[in-house]
Amino acid sequence: MDMTTPLIVQSERQCMRVIETLARLGDRWTLPVVVTLSEETMRFNQIRRAIEGISQQMLTRTLRTLERDGMISRVVHPTTPPQVEYALTPLGLALAEQAMRLGQWALAHESEIDEHRARFDRQRNA
């Protein structure tokens, strides 16, 4: 990456594309699912139990979207009852690493941001 012009997004289309990725990572369940799968391959209900508060519906949706984008693989074992194994693909792992990099930055500056917010809100109410 050329850090002399770090912020240039060359076209409207590219900007939308980047936003799309950030929005996906920023939705309610994508990051928890990706983080969970980064540790090991898991079955549907294993993932579900590992993630506090996720509904069956939202887990299905989140997994489908990630699968569609090639971030996770889905393998059905035709047993009875059926078992479906989910795993992060190399692409998905790379995305997760990128997201975590940004996440680490965010956490590192957490208190700084909180102080700004507190100051801002104080001035508002004054």
Next chain:
Amino acid sequence: MDMTTPLIVQSERQCMRVIETLARLGDRWTLPVVVTLSEETMRFNQIRRAIEGISQQMLTRTLRTLERDGMISRVVHPTTPPQVEYALTPLGLALAEQAMRLGQWALAHESEIDEHRARFDRQRNA
């Protein structure tokens, strides 16, 4: 960043915090505004003209949120008519760089992701 355990988010709270940041960057106008301001300090309507399709309302909201988090500075010149200058803070610039890093990765893998989507959608309709 410790790349031996790149995906570990230590707590539920931290995970939500990271998601919050990603969601903010992933909303409709934050990235365009940040990218625009990364080039130079600008006034309200300058920014508005620079960003195709943004409404006055959404520009105001986006700027307020960024200001609240300490990502941009807001300076009012008490002239008539009033002029308000916005600029990226060092914190905001750093965030933008982080976002662009992830963005560059996303763009680099754009076609790969598109191929996955096309294949997935083809199988669905078959």
Next chain:
DNA sequence: CGGCATCCCTTATGATACTG
């Protein structure tokens, strides 16, 4: 010029029930 309030619509998300 810059900003806020209001109304409305679309989409995302969630709860629940049902199925191979």
Next chain:
DNA sequence: CAGTATCATAAGGGATGCCG
């Protein structure tokens, strides 16, 4: 066990009008 369908609600965002 894994997944779909249906319905309800919350949040994001756009259009418009008024204000200092």
